[in-house]
Amino acid sequence: MMRSRLHVPRPPARPGEKPDFSYVAVSPAGTAARPDPNAPLNETEFLSREMVRVLDDNHRAVGPWNPHLAAADLELGLRHMMLTRAFDDRMHRAQRGGKITFYMKSTGEEAVSVAANMALKPSDMMFPAYRNQGLHISRGLKIVDLMCQLLSNTRDMCKGRQLPVMYHSVESNLFSISGNLATQFPQAVGWAMASAIKGEDRICATWLGDGSTAEADFHYALLFAQIYKAPVILNVVNNQWAISTFQTFAGGEGRSFASRGPGYGMPGIRVDGNDFLAVYAVTQWAAERARTGAGPTLIELVTYRAAPHSTSDDPSRYRPKDEEKSWPLGDPVARLQAHLRSLGAWSDEQEKALAQECEEHVNQAWKEANTYGTLTDGPQLDPAIMFQDVFKEETPSLARQRMQLAQELKERAQK
Amino acid sequence: MMRSRLHVPRPPARPGEKPDFSYVAVSPAGTAARPDPNAPLNETEFLSREMVRVLDDNHRAVGPWNPHLAAADLELGLRHMMLTRAFDDRMHRAQRGGKITFYMKSTGEEAVSVAANMALKPSDMMFPAYRNQGLHISRGLKIVDLMCQLLSNTRDMCKGRQLPVMYHSVESNLFSISGNLATQFPQAVGWAMASAIKGEDRICATWLGDGSTAEADFHYALLFAQIYKAPVILNVVNNQWAISTFQTFAGGEGRSFASRGPGYGMPGIRVDGNDFLAVYAVTQWAAERARTGAGPTLIELVTYRAAPHSTSDDPSRYRPKDEEKSWPLGDPVARLQAHLRSLGAWSDEQEKALAQECEEHVNQAWKEANTYGTLTDGPQLDPAIMFQDVFKEETPSLARQRMQLAQELKERAQK
Amino acid sequence: MTQMNMIQALNSAMDVMMARDPGVVLMGEDVGYFGGVFRATEGLQRKYGEHRVLDSPIAEGGIVATAIGMSINGLRPVAEIQFADYIYPAYDQIVSELARIRYRSGGDFCAPVTIRTPCGGGIRGGQTHSQSPEALFAHVSGLKVVMPSNPYDAKGLLIASIEEDDPVIFLEPKRLYNGPFDGDPNKPAVGWNSHARGDVPEGHYRVELGVADIVRPGSKLTIITYGTMVHVCLAAAEKAGVDAEVIDLRSIVPLDVETIVNSVKKTGRCIVAHEATRFAGFGAEVLSTIQEECFWHLEAPVLRVAGWDTPYPHAFEWEYFPGQARVIAAIKATMEAS
Amino acid sequence: MTQMNMIQALNSAMDVMMARDPGVVLMGEDVGYFGGVFRATEGLQRKYGEHRVLDSPIAEGGIVATAIGMSINGLRPVAEIQFADYIYPAYDQIVSELARIRYRSGGDFCAPVTIRTPCGGGIRGGQTHSQSPEALFAHVSGLKVVMPSNPYDAKGLLIASIEEDDPVIFLEPKRLYNGPFDGDPNKPAVGWNSHARGDVPEGHYRVELGVADIVRPGSKLTIITYGTMVHVCLAAAEKAGVDAEVIDLRSIVPLDVETIVNSVKKTGRCIVAHEATRFAGFGAEVLSTIQEECFWHLEAPVLRVAGWDTPYPHAFEWEYFPGQARVIAAIKATMEAS
């Protein structure tokens, strides 16, 4: 097939080659203008090509998108990011040690979740993807509760049914995560449409990965959101990779993912996803649009998946080792630390203390979570729970199957 | 629910109201520049907002998109358009008279198909929608063969299986039409990808309606086409209506459908779909892109569905009567006639003669088609044919069902 | 009581529910201003406004996905898919999401969405306007599946479905919209006005899901069916002159096993009839249940009467459709078997 | 002959076919450079180039749609869907298009597409990495559906599927990729190297679609199954000490009715076992066929052994999975029934 004229996109570098991030168009911090959130589309369109950045090379906040957050807020954001990272590291190790069956880290992408949450109200609804644990942590879910889900134990909010990381929380307005990519995107739009229909002020935000934008649900979401001007924020987390395939295989080669927005009639903003302040600022901008009835906003968060896709993955098979060290947008945690330091609001001691606090918090929670059981040890969920919640009420035929299983297990135990 | 803040798009006019086409942004003929087909996306992007038009108000061909077609070619195009219209009218009446079960006219949209076909090679492949009969006619399918399909008779190319209008032709490179909207769009992309993989020069074109762009398949098509730079032409026939819903319900309110193209990284061109020369010219431009490996092009053909959606439809229930009379882009047949006249290449006598010729052609074909049977009269297909082509070879269980039916019919006949 | 055809009964069900519950919203292609291609939502947008009766883009997957989202936010959406043949673009959202949101969230979230869609043949719709896809939903845990056969049931079942906190796939045999149809396309069409089940209360009432209806009592043979085939089987039983008990399932999920089993234990002979393709159709589940539960009572093999294992062809609609002749042949075979 | 596990056998089938036919192209998520998340396409992009082994966007519907288009243009695409649980976004293109292109075009067009996808549980995949959706394809006229249970069959069936001019849904029980699995998760895993069907010819050979395999002859009871359950049933039959005939269907469509019927007529007793949800599962079709064809030979009701009518839960994988205990209970019930 030497004659093929098909264009096959490639990543800039494969294992053994030198990492090359020259394709990432990085605007200098502070240069992108900040149009009015209600400005006509033509006046916001440049945002889909430039990159909104607030933190400059000296870690100072500059330009019109600077959200002017108080140091205490920045510290809180840092705390949530560091806690997320400590949690990720501990759980990754727990999987490696065989304690949980599966895990997915968000390392390097913590700002995407934590800063966005901080720019929204607790009453706003969220439809997360599986790599948004920063949302759950910054919304105040207890680490031990997250761990119980990972362990499928007696306190698992999912009653042992979901793969690890598929959390939810009714109280914290976090919808149940799906194993099927992108399905949450149009659901979030429907949620937001309902909010508008009821005349309520609550808005909605949702997230998916660069790779997931290829699914039909991404298209449905943009389409319905724009037609009905739903109060929703649509976030694309472009971490450059979808398992082994590079973002060009989702159509990121020619144009940014943000530019899909204007194609459908809504603003698309490209933002430095590792810049806590920039993520905060664009989320705030989009939230204002949603709350004032101006409609949806598509945000592309440019970041890098520093970790393996999941514990089942080995990225050294498909991308250069240490590629993340060349990533031009750095690390969100280190950058926020440096910013706080540049404000004089942060010291090495504070940083060490916070790191230790996070680690202890996580270790403490892990110990507690284990007391509620693991898949193999300790207290166990009653298998009869398997037949609950298929429907609101158990049907006669499910009741029969439940009893059949009980008999099976009784005999199994007798052996 | 008075509090609802949901935005609900509306058509400009409903029955009893005055038609209002002020929303249609019409560029004067000849004003849109014609960039090189291989120009970078930024330099073609304006084409998604302006409107390519060649025929001016005096019916002369003007501007850089003028394809300078010979009068003989124009006459041929007119002939195919007039034949299509005569065919449509006759078949619509045939349905009204109970001779066929269903029909869909393309009245007012003939240029969309006929001009595009003329700008492509016979060896190029086409994946049409159900309102592209101009393609079949201008590709030289026999009218009588189309009618046999409509009649589901003994010469029906579909062997009685498809609803009327779902034609196909292997020899003429016209793929089988689906009742399921939009499915042909990504299939056409796959066809074009295969052409590239095989290193062949044949390109592919496909069509769907404004309403159908809402389907997932529209998204898949744009995505795959751009990722692999498939040699394909993606045509959106924006005839303003999808049964009773106005094009704003497919997202046409803020931006043109053409603007989806640049969002995905490919050029999108808005063209006067009732201007034979303009349709020809943009198709030629897109074909050049495809043949030179520059990739796909999205074309939005701005036109108006002058007829009911189908014979099952009554548009007076949802749009002003005679709305088409206010349509700012006129009628494609009348405009090409006027252009030919302005060239001194057409007379009233010729027009009358051609109209009569078309009518006779259609009437003649209709008579012949009826001799091959109708759903109720004359020669009939053997019902056993129902069990063919489920698989390449009949399975034992299908053979058994075929025999069971034969028995059933034997008994039915004996009564 | 008022005379209603099935369309009017469905319309009345939605009207009643919209009046009672401000959370009930309708959405679908052409359902708003136009009132739906089969007119099921006629007048409702005028009455309840554009914000509760939404015209949707032609994107079945988007319709179901946004309906799910609405339901999570406390609404009770009723989505129309214009033809059951066009429900597949929404299949992922139905099977992977709608059906399992309650389960996967440990009961914390639920998605009370009703999906209405016209199904079945008999209107010369060809292979893309005639399908009966109930089996493709019945196999998916977490979905309820309903198919009424008359206006009274249609309204009562639709009200019950909208009130359900579980998702419901509500299949409407379109050939029955305007009148009962006994399978003979050459007979003059009759309307619902002469049929007992065309008498429909104007207000609120429920027909519970999971309860089959014995539409003809009998002692020698059980015929289990639903949808259009109820009327075909009744006519066939009459013609065959057999003392047959005809059961209209009404609900496919949950299935009323008790009514089925009681009847077959009594009669010892059984036919299962549906319009859908036979192979791996829902008839197989009914037959299997009977075989498992009534084996020792069976005096003859249970037979299936169904559409052929082909698409539904335009020209051969009445050769494909499992009409009276096919049912009568099965009745004879079952009664004569020994 | 070489020792191969199932992944290697599948890889070899694709390798053989790509070498023989330049029209064979592979596509799917992560199948190219990476070689697939289960490594089934490992090395093939290196060998045949980026233009015949295509990494695809994460868009199952787009993958199948473009594969259809390619097949219309003379190629023979083999598309991988990463998990069967993720095939539903492609359901419309499969059911409405792929299955019916030959039919609707009167035989003028055909779409020889093979869709490979890993199915079944046993790898702690939870409710979205464990499904067995064969029934959802079996009911659709125009699709062939295959599920191998060992490396030898996997390769021969995949080659036959790629060579078919009809579309094939090729389901791969992922728990069998690395070795046979008898249903006991606590036993040490065994590889295919000690199994007779791990001996696989290196070159081209076919295992014909529609031909079941009697993997254990017997006279007192027939067990009909496929996929992972073949090994579970073999072990259960052994443990139960019953002279059971075990039939591995291999093809779900076309179904080898003859082999089934002959066996049941001989034994008079039968169990049908699969991993998928029981309700309206494919077991119902098999059971129904047996009941219709072998009624007078049956000495006991045919019983179904299957997954429960719930999603496949992460924590209760081994309570959901129809393991040996469930099969043995059915064997006992069947043998004791009278």
Ligand SMILES: Cc1ncc(C[n+]2csc(CCOP(=O)(O)OP(=O)(O)O)c2C)c(N)n1
């Ligand atoms: C519908 C569907 N198809 C395929 C998969 C398998 N899968 C899980 S994650 C993944 C990659 C997603 O990449 P991206 O959207 O970029 O998110 P990231 O992992 O980078 O955060 C794939 C293919 C799935 N879960 N669902």
Ligand SMILES: Cc1ncc(C[n+]2csc(CCOP(=O)(O)OP(=O)(O)O)c2C)c(N)n1
């Ligand atoms: C998947 C699918 N959904 C719904 C329909 C029913 N339907 C047939 S035509 C039509 C309107 C299409 O409008 P548009 O795409 O604008 O094409 P036009 O009729 O205007 O040419 C609809 C909703 C269908 N055929 N297929």
Ligand SMILES: [Mg+2]
């Ligand atoms: Mg990614």
Ligand SMILES: [Mg+2]
């Ligand atoms: Mg239209």
